[in-house]
Amino acid sequence: DAKTTQPNSMESNEEEPVHLPCNHSTISGTDYIHWYRQLPSQGPEYVIHGLTSNVNNRMASLAIAEDRKSSTLILHRATLRDAAVYYCILRDDGSGNTGKLIFGQGTTLQVKP
């Protein structure tokens, strides 16, 4: 299974944009890039996913490098409620896939008021 590398922690000020990086240099052609986050004392929550093109939804944007070896999750205006552990996960959706998520250690985001 392809691996991802994320910084252990990041800090942001409230109402400022946050860019959370993820490296995945061994990504294969059938790997989707998924982002989940886990707020304190809750189960993980889906944020966004993409394959090749940049993606936007109501929660965030996902910028994917042209060679797909890295990606960045963008929170456009961080709020205190965005403080969480953010997981960047590669999910193999090729033949034989089971949809399973292999979580790395993630990035703990702290948001300062």
Add this chain to the structure above:
Amino acid sequence: DAMVIQNPRYQVTQFGKPVTLSCSQTLNHNVMYWYQQKSSQAPKLLFHYYDKDFNNEADTPDNFQSRRPNTSFCFLDIRSPGLGDAAMYLCATSRDFSAERSYEQYFGPGTRLTVT
């Protein structure tokens, strides 16, 4: 409008005493997953069901079993809990895992298991 429900939220059991955790979903999803998350660690998949087909992860201990009597419910049975099984147990569902589209997973709030 809870979609993935886990009961109980907190469970205390004694060393060696069998315990069952439950998960139910209102999403009518085909796939149900069980993850284990130990303190300060990332979630780790134990097994999953696609409909009635059970798939065990290679490194899941035999002490852990699962049942899915119908689409809505899935149970995690720990036959003889040890101190090392204390963790948060997370249930998740997904519509499918089609190769054509990458479906997201919906997680429940988890059950925190304490073993005394």
